[in-house]
Amino acid sequence: MTRADPLIVVFGSLNMDLMVRVERAPRGGETLRGAGFMANPGGKGANQAVACARQGASVAMVGCVGQDDFGTALRNALAADGIDVTHVRAAGDSTGVAVVMVDAEGENRITLVPGANELLKADHEVLGRAVAGQFLLLQCEVPMPEVVRAAKAMRARKAIVVLNPAPVCKLPEELWSLVDIIVMNEIEAADLAGLPVVDPASAAKAATAIRRRGPSTAIVTLGSQGVVVADEDGCRHFGAIAVKTVDTTAAGDTFIGAMCAARAAGHSTDSAVMRGIQAATLCVTRAGAQASIPRLHELEQVQQVAPPCALACPPAAEQ
Numbered sequence: 001m002t003r004a005d006p007l008i009v010v011f012g013s014l015n016m017d018l019m020v021r022v023e024r025a026p027r028g029g030e031t032l033r034g035a036g037f038m039a040n041p042g043g044k045g046a047n048q049a050v051a052c053a054r055q056g057a058s059v060a061m062v063g064c065v066g067q068d069d070f071g072t073a074l075r076n077a078l079a080a081d082g083i084d085v086t087h088v089r090a091a092g093d094s095t096g097v098a099v100v101m102v103d104a105e106g107e108n109r110i111t112l113v114p115g116a117n118e119l120l121k122a123d124h125e126v127l128g129r130a131v132a133g134q135f136l137l138l139q140c141e142v143p144m145p146e147v148v149r150a151a152k153a154m155r156a157r158k159a160i161v162v163l164n165p166a167p168v169c170k171l172p173e174e175l176w177s178l179v180d181i182i183v184m185n186e187i188e189a190a191d192l193a194g195l196p197v198v199d200p201a202s203a204a205k206a207a208t209a210i211r212r213r214g215p216s217t218a219i220v221t222l223g224s225q226g227v228v229v230a231d232e233d234g235c236r237h238f239g240a241i242a243v244k245t246v247d248t249t250a251a252g253d254t255f256i257g258a259m260c261a262a263r264a265a266g267h268s269t270d271s272a273v274m275r276g277i278q279a280a281t282l283c284v285t286r287a288g289a290q291a292s293i294p295r296l297h298e299l300e301q302v303q304q305v306a307p308p309c310a311l312a313c314p315p316a317a318e319q
Contacts, residue, residue: 006058006059006060006084006126006134007057007058007059007133007134007135007264007265008049008052008057008058008059008060008134008135008136008137008260008261008264009059009060009062009126009127009130009134009135009136009137009154009159010045010046010048010049010052010059010060010061010062010063010136010137011045011062011063011120011122011127011136011137011138011142011146011147011150012043012044012045012046012048012049012061012062012063012137012138012139012141012142013043013044013045013046013063013096013114013117013120013139013141013142014041014042014043014045014046014061014063014064014065014071014074014078014088014095014096014117015042015043015046015074015095015096015097015098015112015115015117015141016039016040016041016042016070016073016074016095016096016097016098017038017039017040017041017042017043017097017098017100017249017288017289018037018038018039018097018098018099018100019037019038019039019040019100019101019102019249019287019288019289020034020036020037020099020100020101020102021034021035021036021037021102021287022034022035022101022102022103022104023035023103023104024103024104025101025103025109038287038288038291040288040289040290040291041073041074041077041078041289041290042098042100042249042250042289042290043063043074043096043098043117043141044139044141044164044166044253045061045063045137045139045141045142046061046063046074046077046078046290047250047253047254047257047289047290047293048137048139048164048253048256048257048260049061049078049081049083049137049257050077050078050081050083050257050290050293051250051253051254051256051257051258051261051279051293052137052257052258052260052261052264053081053082053083054081054257054293054294054295054296055257055258055261055262055275055279055295055296056261056265056296057260057261057264057265058082058084059082059083059084060083060084060086060087060126061078061083061084061085061087061088062087062088062120062122062124062126062127062150063087063088063089063117063120063142064088064089064090064091064092064116064117064119064120064142065088065089065090065091065095065096065116066090066091066092066093066094066095066096066115066116067090067091067092067093068093068094068095070095070097071090071095071116074088074095075088077290087124087126090116091116091119092115092116092119094113094115094116095115095116096112096113096114096115096116096117096141097112097113097115098110098111098112098113099111099112099113100249100289102247102249102287105245106245106246106247106248106284107248108247108248108249110249112141112167114141114142117141117142118142118143120142120143120146121146122146122147122149122150122153127150127153127154128153128157129157130153130154130157130158130159131157131158131159132157132158132159133159133160133264134154134159134160134264135159135160135161135162135260135263135264136150136151136154136155136159136160136161136162137162137164137256137257137260138150138151138161138162138163138164139163139164139165139166140164140165140166140167140168140169141166141167144169144171144172144175147175148172148174148175148178151163151175151178151179152178155178155180160180160181160263161178161179161180161181162179162180162181162182162183162256162260163175163179163181163182163183163215164182164183164184164252164253164256165182165184165188165192166184166185166188166252168187168188168191168192171192176213176214176215177214178214179214179215180215180216180217181215181216181217181218181219181263182210182215182217182218182219183219183221183252183255183256183259184210184218184219184220184221185220185221185222185223185252186198186203186220186221186222186223189203189206189207189210189218189220190206192206192210193205193206193207193209193210194209195209197220197222199222199225200222200225200226200228200237200311201311201312203220203222203228204228204230204235204237204311204312204313204314205314206220207219207220207228207229207230207235208230208235208313208314210230211230211231216231216232217229217230217231217269218230218231219259219273221252221255221280222240223240223248224240224242225240226238226239226240226277227240227255227273227276227277228311229269229270229273229308230313231269233269234310234311234313235310235311235312235313236270236308236309236310236311237308237309237311238270238273238274238277238305238306238308239305239306239309240277240281241277241278241281241302241303241305243281243284243285244285245284245285246284246285246286246287247284247286247287247288247292248284249287249288249289249292250283250288250289250290250292250293251280251283251284252280253289253293254276254279254280254283254292254293254294255276255277255279255280256276257276257279257293258272258275258276258278258279258280259272259273259275259276260272261275262275262276270307270308273305273308274304274305275299277305278299278302278304278305279293279294279299281302282294282298282299282301282302
């Protein structure tokens with residue numbers, strides 16, 4: 001790997017998030033007065049790229065924006081974080097937009113209009129020149145055939161492929177064998193495993209089932225119940241850090257980006273997961289998507305994560 005090669009390549013979506021704060025979500029046919037409005041750069045791909053960069057990793061973003069003011073703003077925001085945006089193309093008229101409603105408890109409800117994200121192609125030369133030691137981050141907000149192509153291109157050159165299967169969707173069978181690390185929330189894990197996920201024990205069961213489909217490491221984030229990891233060393237549970245939640249937008253992306261940046265820097269899986277929990281903890285105390293993602297030095301404000309507790313990994317007969 002040369003100095004010019006990014007440590008992490010993110011192939012994914014860029015959206016402008018239009019966020020409205022409300023006391024509660026309106027019922028059908030009801031109009032409520034909002035408490036505030038913000039337009040923030042977002043998109044799962046871009047959020048994860050920013051999270052990686054703010055944790056010290058060199059990052060290239062591969063994505064597609066519209067030929068509009070939102071597209072220009074999104075590219076400029078990534079560049080301001082030191083991210084290589086030479087592979088972010090302008091195509092189509094409209095940049096992707098996410099309308100985010102955040103209630104008084106900090107929970108969000110999101111409506112996504114993909115726009116130019118649907119035009120993304122895995123024909124960028126940065127994917128074809130991958131080398132061992134690089135990481136590729138993937139999500140499901142861009143066309144799935146192109147996600148598979150990107151995974152094939154970089155896995156063939158021994159890069160480490162990380163998949164966040166969000167928004168939840170059915171994954172092509174050919175993708176499973178291309179993924180090294182899969183990171184899911186409880187909803188995504190339950191859907192992919194076909195099992196209920198309500199606590200660390202059930203998350204371990206789902207993660208073990210998913211790991212048998214191909215990924216060497218399966219990680220399930222459980223919000224206030226922490227994180228469960230299943231890999232060759234077994235299953236284990238990491239506790240969450242208790243804080244007052246302001247906004248959960250981008251918390252999952254922040255966890256993934258911080259975790260991957262730590263792994264790419266040589267940290268063990270457990271150490272990287274602890275770093276991800278710290279970053280996501282700080283994220284939920286702030287409003288917005290990329291605006292809430294912390295930098296590495298800010299993690300000093302957050303308490304250390306306790307060492308994980310071992311969980312039983314269910315045997316194959318229980319799957």
